[in-house]
Amino acid sequence: MPPTPCSLCHTARALVKRPKTGQQVCKDCFFEVFETEVHNTIVEGKGIFERGEKVAIGASGGKDSTVLAHVLSVLNKRYHYGLDLFLLSIDEGITGYRDDSLETVKQNQIEYGLPLKILSYNELYGWTMDKIVEQVGRRNNCTFCGVFRRQALDRGAAQLGVDHIVTGHNADDIAETVLMNIMRGDIARLGRCTAVTTQSEDTIKRSKPFKYAYEKEIVMYAYFKKLTYFSTECIYSPDAYRGHARVFLKDLEAIRPSAIVDIIHSGESFQLEQSVQKGMKAMQTCLRCGYISSNDLCKACALLEGLEAGLDRSALRQTQANSSNAPTGHRTIPMFERYSNVGASQPAEGIEKAVQAIEIK
Amino acid sequence: MSCGDIPDGLATEEQGEALMPRRVKVQRFDKSKCQKCRTAKSMYIIRNVTYCKECFSHSLFTRLTRTLHPAMRSTNLTSSELKNKSLASIGGNRPLPQGGSVLIGLSGGSSSIALLDILVEREYIGKGDGRVIDRTKGEKQPVWDRGIILHVDFSDVIENPISKEEDRSEELKKWVEGKGNGLVWVGLKAEDVYDGGLRKKIRGIVGLPKEAEGEERVDGDGVAVDLKNPDLPLFPSSSSSSSTPIDQLRSILSALPAASRPSFLSSILDSLITTTSQIIPDTKHILLAETSTRQAQRLIAGTALGKGYTLPLDLSVINKSSLSITDGSKRDIVRLKPMKDISFKEVAIYTHLRGLNGLVRNARNWDNAGPQGRKGDSRGKGNTRSLESLTEQFIASLAVTHPATVSTINRTGDKLRFTGVKEDEVTCPVCQLPVDPNALEWKSRTALTSLPTKTLPQDIGAVTNGVEQGKDKESLAKMLCYACLTTFTPPTVVSKVARTEVVPIQLPLWVGGNVRDRRREMREEIKGFLIDEE
Numbered sequence: 001m002p003p004t005p006c007s008l009c010h011t012a013r014a015l016v017k018r019p020k021t022g023q024q025v026c027k028d029c030f031f032e033v034f035e036t037e038v039h040n041t042i043v044e045g046k047g048i049f050e051r052g053e054k055v056a057i058g059a060s061g062g063k064d065s066t067v068l069a070h071v072l073s074v075l076n077k078r079y080h081y082g083l084d085l086f087l088l089s090i091d092e093g094i095t096g097y098r099d100d101s102l103e104t105v106k107q108n109q110i111e112y113g114l115p116l117k118i119l120s121y122n123e124l125y126g127w128t129m130d131k132i133v134e135q136v137g138r139r140n141n142c143t144f145c146g147v148f149r150r151q152a153l154d155r156g157a158a159q160l161g162v163d164h165i166v167t168g169h170n171a172d173d174i175a176e177t178v179l180m181n182i183m184r185g186d187i188a189r190l191g192r193c194t195a196v197t198t199q200s201e202d203t204i205k206r207s208k209p210f211k212y213a214y215e216k217e218i219v220m221y222a223y224f225k226k227l228t229y230f231s232t233e234c235i236y237s238p239d240a241y242r243g244h245a246r247v248f249l250k251d252l253e254a255i256r257p258s259a260i261v262d263i264i265h266s267g268e269s270f271q272l273e274q275s276v277q278k279g280m281k282a283m284q285t286c287l288r289c290g291y292i293s294s295n296d297l298c299k300a301c302a303l304l305e306g307l308e309a310g311l312d313r314s315a316l317r318q319t320q321a322n323s324s325n326a327p328t329g330h331r332t333i334p335m336f337e338r339y340s341n342v343g344a345s346q347p348a349e350g351i352e353k354a355v356q357a358i359e360i361k
Numbered sequence: 362m363s364c365g366d367i368p369d370g371l372a373t374e375e376q377g378e379a380l381m382p383r384r385v386k387v388q389r390f391d392k393s394k395c396q397k398c399r400t401a402k403s404m405y406i407i408r409n410v411t412y413c414k415e416c417f418s419h420s421l422f423t424r425l426t427r428t429l430h431p432a433m434r435s436t437n438l439t440s441s442e443l444k445n446k447s448l449a450s451i452g453g454n455r456p457l458p459q460g461g462s463v464l465i466g467l468s469g470g471s472s473s474i475a476l477l478d479i480l481v482e483r484e485y486i487g488k489g490d491g492r493v494i495d496r497t498k499g500e501k502q503p504v505w506d507r508g509i510i511l512h513v514d515f516s517d518v519i520e521n522p523i524s525k526e527e528d529r530s531e532e533l534k535k536w537v538e539g540k541g542n543g544l545v546w547v548g549l550k551a552e553d554v555y556d557g558g559l560r561k562k563i564r565g566i567v568g569l570p571k572e573a574e575g576e577e578r579v580d581g582d583g584v585a586v587d588l589k590n591p592d593l594p595l596f597p598s599s600s601s602s603s604s605t606p607i608d609q610l611r612s613i614l615s616a617l618p619a620a621s622r623p624s625f626l627s628s629i630l631d632s633l634i635t636t637t638s639q640i641i642p643d644t645k646h647i648l649l650a651e652t653s654t655r656q657a658q659r660l661i662a663g664t665a666l667g668k669g670y671t672l673p674l675d676l677s678v679i680n681k682s683s684l685s686i687t688d689g690s691k692r693d694i695v696r697l698k699p700m701k702d703i704s705f706k707e708v709a710i711y712t713h714l715r716g717l718n719g720l721v722r723n724a725r726n727w728d729n730a731g732p733q734g735r736k737g738d739s740r741g742k743g744n745t746r747s748l749e750s751l752t753e754q755f756i757a758s759l760a761v762t763h764p765a766t767v768s769t770i771n772r773t774g775d776k777l778r779f780t781g782v783k784e785d786e787v788t789c790p791v792c793q794l795p796v797d798p799n800a801l802e803w804k805s806r807t808a809l810t811s812l813p814t815k816t817l818p819q820d821i822g823a824v825t826n827g828v829e830q831g832k833d834k835e836s837l838a839k840m841l842c843y844a845c846l847t848t849f850t851p852p853t854v855v856s857k858v859a860r861t862e863v864v865p866i867q868l869p870l871w872v873g874g875n876v877r878d879r880r881r882e883m884r885e886e887i888k889g890f891l892i893d894e895e
Binding site: 256266267271272274 | 620661665669745746772779807809812847
């Protein structure tokens with residue numbers, strides 16, 4: 001069979017078929033089109049970033065965050081965004097999973113020359129996921145991890161002094177979230193989940209530059225660029241509801257590859273009834289730790305209280321105690337300082353060591 | 362609270378003795394007897410409540426009225442009628458008489474048959490003969506004067522792998538006419554969308570004069586499109602009008618990818634319903650018997666198809682639209698979905714109860730439309746070929762482990778609202794719903810099919826057989842809404858170099874008509890700036 005020319009440059013021989021459009025392209029064009037799409041997502045409208053902004057990349061060592069770190073560094077230089085990039089990693093304390101992936105993050109730090117900060121659940125809450133699962137069981141542990149991680153990311157970012165967090169959520173993740181929120185009736189989240197940047201008052205901005213990038217393409221990019229990443233799933237990975245949405249999404253993609261992007265488009269068009277919007281809770285601050293919350297106690301403090309009290313699954317349903325003081329003997333989360341004095345807190349691991357091994361020679 | 366020293370929520374089992382002794386669970390009802398009337402034997406259990414036959418029928422009817430009646434009240438026409446209190450007091454629970462005709466879509470599935478059965482039984486539809494009701498004899502005031510039953514048959518395009526799909530029109534017609542309620546049967550076929558004489562045919566059936574004043578000839582509306590080109594260039598209708606409507610329908614179905622066929626057939630169905638309601642002058646309401654299960658499927662499948670912008674319109678119980686009729690004026694028509702709160706299971710039980718199951722066929726089978734087994738067609742899980750059927754399977758399987766799925770999905774759907782201003786919106790020529798702004802631009806931005814840095818070789822062109830190149834042709838892609846664009850877009854973007862032959866496919870006449878109207882509107886807008894009117 002005669003080699004087909006690349007559909008984009010029409011000169012080189014086509015080596016890959018793009019999962020998103022089905023086009024047959026050569027490797028270089030694939031890299032270029034992938035990076036250009038991410039660049040378009042970033043600069044669309046007023047743009048996600050501002051010049052000189054400090055940006056923390058949520059790095060788990062998995063494929064999404066590794067490729068994100070790589071692509072952001074490349075685009076930052078190529079298009080002169082003028083960003084100050086950091087790597088921020090969270091250690092949930094899952095043996096056999098997180099400790100391995102953290103090694104990958106440390107490698108990334110060396111490869112891209114970015115300062116790294118690691119925050120652990122143990123340090124922050126006094127609990128690791130291993131201990132939590134021991135107490136709570138394997139079914140609803142994702143809730144704990146998710147709630148704790150969100151706060152941890154914000155706190156780490158505040159300690160680094162950054163104003164913006166980027167995560168590697170890809171198109172598949174967002175499409176799954178849209179479907180899941182429809183199926184579970186989570187109206188509040190449905191309205192927010194397709195935005196490329198989310199921010200409530202006084203919280204750190206979070207963005208998803210990979211919003212339109214397919215998971216398959218991210219894997220292909222990492223494979224062809226020979227990037228190192230850690231590729232297994234969390235060992236406590238579920239039975240979660242998200243699993244249903246994921247299987248359904250994969251089946252939809254098999255029938256029509258553009259379904260993922262179509263779902264995101266639909267999600268963006270959804271608007272809520274006015275009465276529903278007004279009925280949603282207003283934001284306050286947690287009485288115990290100062291993080292933002294929709295109730296008197298933020299969810300993390302509530303969950304922590306449940307754990308400390310020795311509850312199993314019922315820690316999830318812990319009703320919000322109206323006191324801002326934790327019961328005696330319980331650990332509490334340290335006070336959240338949104339704008340911390342960067343110098344005073346633990347400095348991020350220095351860049352000097354990493355700079356030595358820096359890239360393009 | 363001072364029962365013991367244990368704070369709320371933290372008491373464990375053993376400490377229960379410090380609190381009140383646990384109550385023994387008392388069975389308050391007998392599952393063998395109906396829980397509503399407490400006398401008859403229970404036949405069905407729905408959501409943990411037992412029903413006997415009568416109470417079940419009654420509960421179904423109550424739920425139907427709870428959806429239907431408020432919808433009718435709010436679409437009530439004149440304020441003077443509302444002020445007429447004596448009318449309001451007639452019948453108590455019945456809606457105010459609307460007069461005019463009601464158009465009921467009968468697909469032959471459980472819910473449409475059940476809907477018609479209930480409405481006729483409860484005398485909602487008049488016999489069309491204008492007689493005065495004698496209430497002393499227990500007759501009820503019908504809500505509509507006349508019922509028109511519309512059935513569209515798709516059997517000519519469905520290739521069932523097991524046996525030939527049968528045309529059920531005769532069977533259903535016999536049943537409908539056997540009801541003796543003066544119901545008018547309008548039986549159409551899917552390929553009628555290519556038939557220039559469709560309007561004449563419908564008029565003939567309903568008893569109207571064959572030619573209406575001011576209606577333009579529809580035959581000249583034909584447009585053809587090149588489906589292999591992602592810009593979807595339009596061509597004037599090819600002079601091969603010797604091909605029959607069914608051939609033309611089959612050729613477009615074979616040109617579309619398998620995953621797109623059900624949504625295309627769905628727009629055919631919608632267009633036939635709209636056309637029929639346009640032609641019959643006193644139609645006030647269109648009733649569509651969509652169950653809650655089907656509604657949930659439509660919401661999820663619609664999201665997957667990219668229909669998010671118009672979904673709130675699609676899902677609402679009341680959908681009022683202004684249809685332009687032949688003399689250029691507009692008439693309000695309201696689409697209602699009275700079965701919205703009733704699940705598929707309940708409707709199936711009802712048809713079983715009424716002995717109608719011999720008549721019911723539930724498989725729409727649009728997955729098997731058009732040619733089967735083409736190379737390159739992907740078959741999804743469970744042998745599905747379309748997003749819609751995959752969604753049906755998914756929701757059915759999810760409902761087993763999470764029984765509240767359907768109602769949760771519907772509740773979410775109810776909270777969405779349509780953001781555009783309906784009257785001002787530009788409508789899509791195919792689905793006739795508002796177009797989402799910047800659909801084409803969004804699509805090309807998120808999935809780049811060409812790089813700005815790479816120059817393309819000169820278009821080798823597709824000049825063969827005297828058919829012109831697609832380059833300076835009007836593009837259908839710019840007029841379509843996002844979902845229709847997804848339906849028509851070729852699945853793999855074929856390089857321009859590889860495309861040598863352009864074969865335009867004929868589009869149905871309603872699409873051609875809408876394209877022509879759009880062109881005319883656009884020309885009207887720029888009329889003042891055109892120098893040469895010729």
